[in-house]
Amino acid sequence: MTNTKVYLEIVKQLREMITIDGLKTGDKIPSERELSERLNFGRSSVREALRALELLGLIETRRGEGTFIRDFRGHQLVQLLSTFILQDERAKRDVFETKNYLEMDCLRLALKKMNDQNHANLKDWVVKTDSFTDDEFFQRIIGTADNHLFLRIWIILKEYYYSLEAEDIVNKREDYLLLCEALAEKSEEKTISAYCKLRNLSFFNDKY
Amino acid sequence: MTNTKVYLEIVKQLREMITIDGLKTGDKIPSERELSERLNFGRSSVREALRALELLGLIETRRGEGTFIRDFRGHQLVQLLSTFILQDERAKRDVFETKNYLEMDCLRLALKKMNDQNHANLKDWVVKTDSFTDDEFFQRIIGTADNHLFLRIWIILKEYYYSLEAEDIVNKREDYLLLCEALAEKSEEKTISAYCKLRNLSFFNDKY
DNA sequence: ATCATCTAGTGGTCTGACCACTTTTTGAAG
DNA sequence: CTTCAAAAAGTGGTCAGACCACTAGATGAT
Numbered sequence: 363m364t365n366t367k368v369y370l371e372i373v374k375q376l377r378e379m380i381t382i383d384g385l386k387t388g389d390k391i392p393s394e395r396e397l398s399e400r401l402n403f404g405r406s407s408v409r410e411a412l413r414a415l416e417l418l419g420l421i422e423t424r425r426g427e428g429t430f431i432r433d434f435r436g437h438q439l440v441q442l443l444s445t446f447i448l449q450d451e452r453a454k455r456d457v458f459e460t461k462n463y464l465e466m467d468c469l470r471l472a473l474k475k476m477n478d479q480n481h482a483n484l485k486d487w488v489v490k491t492d493s494f495t496d497d498e499f500f501q502r503i504i505g506t507a508d509n510h511l512f513l514r515i516w517i518i519l520k521e522y523y524y525s526l527e528a529e530d531i532v533n534k535r536e537d538y539l540l541l542c543e544a545l546a547e548k549s550e551e552k553t554i555s556a557y558c559k560l561r562n563l564s565f566f567n568d569k570y
Numbered sequence: 571m572t573n574t575k576v577y578l579e580i581v582k583q584l585r586e587m588i589t590i591d592g593l594k595t596g597d598k599i600p601s602e603r604e605l606s607e608r609l610n611f612g613r614s615s616v617r618e619a620l621r622a623l624e625l626l627g628l629i630e631t632r633r634g635e636g637t638f639i640r641d642f643r644g645h646q647l648v649q650l651l652s653t654f655i656l657q658d659e660r661a662k663r664d665v666f667e668t669k670n671y672l673e674m675d676c677l678r679l680a681l682k683k684m685n686d687q688n689h690a691n692l693k694d695w696v697v698k699t700d701s702f703t704d705d706e707f708f709q710r711i712i713g714t715a716d717n718h719l720f721l722r723i724w725i726i727l728k729e730y731y732y733s734l735e736a737e738d739i740v741n742k743r744e745d746y747l748l749l750c751e752a753l754a755e756k757s758e759e760k761t762i763s764a765y766c767k768l769r770n771l772s773f774f775n776d777k778y
Numbered sequence: 779a780t781c782a783t784c785t786a787g788t789g790g791t792c793t794g795a796c797c798a799c800t801t802t803t804t805g806a807a808g
Numbered sequence: 809c810t811t812c813a814a815a816a817a818g819t820g821g822t823c824a825g826a827c828c829a830c831t832a833g834a835t836g837a838t
Contacts, residue, residue, distance in 0.1 A: 368791070369621055393819055404792040406614050409820090413577055413618040414625035425820045426800035456719040463675040463720075471671070511664040512671075515723060576822070601788055612823040617790090633789045634831035 368403055372411035375401055380431065390428050391421070461519045462561060464512065465500060469553050471507035473545055480506050481546045488538050496531035499538055533560055576611050580619035583609060588639065598636050599629070669727045670769060672720065673708060677761050679715035681753055688714050689754045696746050707746055741768055 376391070385391065394412065398405040412429060415421045422432040476484075484502060488494075497520060504513045537560045544552035558564065584599070593599065602620065606613040620637060623629045630640040684692075692710060696702075705728060712721045745768045752760035766772065 370625075373625070395819080398792095406617075406793090407791065409614075410618055410621040412820095414622040417578075417581070417622035418625065423820065424800085425798070426818080428800095428819060456717045459679070459717055460719045460723070463679070467671040467675060471667070509664045509667055511668045511727075515668070519719075603788080606823095614824090615822065620789095631789065632831085633829070634787080636788060636831095 368407040369410040369414065372397070372401060372403060372408055373415065376411065376415070385431055387431055389431050391431065393428060457519060457522045461516075461523055462563065464516055464519060465503075466554055466557055468500070468504045468507045468509075468512055468516065469541075469545070469557055470550060471509060471512070472503050473548060473550060473553055475508055476506050476545060481542070485539070485542045485546070488535065488542055496533060576615040577618040577622065580605075580609060580611060580616055581623065584619065584623070593639055595639055597639050599639065601636060665727060665730045669724075669731055670771065672724055672727060673711075674762055674765055676708070676712045676715045676717075676720055676724070677749075677753070677765060678758060679717060679720070680711050681756060681758060681761055683716055684714050684753060689750070693747070693750045693754070696743065696750055704741060 376397075379385070379391070391397075392400065394405055394408050397403075398408045401408070412421065412423065416423055420432060421429055423429045484506070487502065488499070500516070501513075504516055537556070541553065541556040541560060544556045584605075587593070587599070599605075600608065602613055602616050605611075606616045609616070620629065620631065624631055628640060629637055631637045692714070695710065696707070708724070709721075712724055745764070749761065749764040749768060752764045
C-alpha cells in the first residue's frame with residue numbers, strides 16, 4: 363500500500379509547504395518534532411528527509427536553533443558527484459571543452475543583450491580594476507547574458523575545472539580589452555576570435 | 571568535539587569504501603546493520619546518509635534485497651531542484667534559451683568530430699527510421715560529439731524542458747535531412763541556420 | 779527433480795531516551 | 809524599575825530496540 367517511501371512523501375510535503383507559505387532563503391521551517399506531529403510521521407523519517415535535503419544544499423540546520431532554507435550553491439554536490447562521475451581521463455577533456463563552449467555561448471548571449479551602458483561599465487571595470495581574475499570577468503559577462511541557468515552550470519563547471527587544474531587562469535589585460543571591443547562592435551566573429559586568443563585556442567583546430 | 575556530523579562522516583567513508591574496493595554500478599554495498607557495526611555508528615545515522623545518497627540518485631535501495639550503487643542520471647535531482655530553483659518565470663525562458671544554445675554547441679562539436687561514416691549512418695537512420703523523436707535525433711548528435719558532460723547536462727535540461735512544456739517536439743523529416751546535409755558539408759553557418767529553421771528561431775531575433 | 783513452505787536477512791518505520799547547544803524566561807539583586 | 813545570572817524550554821544529534829514488509833535462499837516433503 364505505502365508505495366512511496368515516507369521520506370520522499372515528506373520531501374514532497376515540505377516542497378509544497380515552502381511554495382504555499384512562500385518561504386524564502388533564510389526563513390525557518392518548523393522543528394523536526396513539530397513536523398513529525400503535523401505530518402503524522404516518525405521523527406526519524408522526518409530527519410531522513412531533512413538530511414537528504416541538507417546534503418543537496420537546499421536547507422541548513424543549526425543545532426539548538428533550527429532548520430533554515432538555504433540559497434542553492436553547487437558546492438556539496440560537485441565534490442560528491444565528482445567521485446561518482448569523473449572517473450576516466452576523457453572526462454577531463456570534456457570539462458575543458460564544455461567550459462569553453464559554454465563561455466562562448468555566454469559571450470554570444472551577452473552580445474545580443476548588452477546595451478551601451480553595459481559596454482561602458484564593463485570596459486571601465488577592466489581598465490580601472492587593478493587586478494581581476496578570469497572568473498570575475500566571466501561572471502560579469504554571464505551577468506549581462508542574464509541567464510541564471512547558464513550561470514549555475516558555469517559555476518559547477520568552473521569548480522570541476524579547478525579540481526582538475528589547480529592553477530588560476532591569468533591573462534593579459536589587453537586580451538580582455540580586445541574582447542570588450544569585439545562585444546561593443548556586436549561582431550560575433552570577432553568576439554569568438556578574441557575569446558580563442560584569450561584561451562590560446564586555435565578555433566579550427568581545438569582537438570582538446 | 572564531534573564537529574562533523576555523523577551522517578556526513580558516513581557519506582565520506584562510503585565514498586572511500588567505493589573507491590578503494592572499486593565498486594561499480596549495480597554492485598551491492600553492505601547492509602545498514604553491517605555498516606552501523608563496522609563504522610560504529612547507530613543504524614539511524616547510517617540510514618540518514620543512505621537516504622541522502624539515494625535522493626541524489628547515487629544509490630538505489632530495494633526492500634528485502636539491499637542497497638546498490640546506481641548509474642548516475644540527473645533523475646531525482648532534476649525534479650527536486652526544479653521546484654526549489656525554477657521558481658520565477660524568467661527561469662522558464664532560461665531553460666529554453668540554454669537548451670537551444672547547448673544543442674548548437676553539440677552541433678558545432680559534431681561538425682568537427684564527425685567522419686564520413688558517421689554522416690552516412692546518421693543520414694541512413696533519418697531516412698530509414700519510420701518515426702523518431704527529436705530527442706533521439708539529438709542523442710545521436712551528442713553521441714558523435716563525443717562529450718559525456720554535454721550529454722549529461724543536455725539530459726537534465728531536456729527533463730527541465732519537458733517539465734515545463736508537456737508536449738513532445740515533432741518536426742518534419744526534411745528539416746532533419748537539411749541539418750544532416752549541412753553537417754556533411756562541414757559548414758557551421760549552414761548547420762546553425764538549419765537548426766534555427768528546425769526550432770523556428772530567427773537567429774538574430776530570439777529574445778525568448 | 780519439483781515445488782511449496784519456512785527461515786534468515788534486508789530495508790522501512792516508529793518510539794523513547796539521552797546529549798549538546800541556543801534562546802527565552804524567570805527571578806533575585808541592585 | 810533595571811540588570812544580569814541562573815533556570816527552563818526548545819531544537820537538532822545520536823542511539824538502541826522493537827516491529828513490519830518484503831525477498832531470496834534453505835529446507836523438506838512429494
